[in-house]
Amino acid sequence: MVDEIGPVMDISDTKEEIPMTMGSNEYEMIELFRRINVSRPIALTLACLSKGREISSQSIEIISGLRQPEVSVAMRYLRENNWIDIREEKKSKGKGRPVKLYKLTVPMDCIVSKIEEKIIAESRIVIGNIERLKSIS
Template identity: 60%
Template structure:
């Protein structure tokens, strides 16, 4: 990972995005298709962590998963991952979630002030 990708990870972590998701998003931010093995190597994540992060990204409809049969030997097909939502739109989605949560907390504080 390069300096920009590490900065993306740091900023996502400050926004309360868990480490595997932040690292996986940073790896995918280049826009190219990438295998889970490449993500593991680039991010120092373990395979289960990449799978959990991918599940989160898929649930949010931010990533496309494509299977390709191996050209040599036996085994499972190779999965290729690619962001289908631009990173700036993902950031906007995170921003909206945080603003909604903050509004909820502030409303509860105001209710508590009235009751006190």
């Protein structure tokens, strides 16, 4: 199946699911997130979600090399910030739990801006503490 943004994964049989791969932009994104102290699981998960497509946590694990608990921690952080949408889809074959599909609900530039705001606020606190130390020395 293909939509306006490219191929859509068929999740009816997860063994045959062919996940997207990361390109140079995603690897650079991960490196830059890491340089600004975004945790590795969150950086990798954001890179996987950055294309704007729905993706399963299992696909994120395969693409990123993260373990399931690491993806869960990253997803919790993204949910707390209201950056992702979660949709469950029942498997068409066999039994088992529905597959959870994740998708960013806000553009990546908004996410980067929120991270920037947090870093600036933290830096202001540090600078304030330094100024206070200078004044009492």
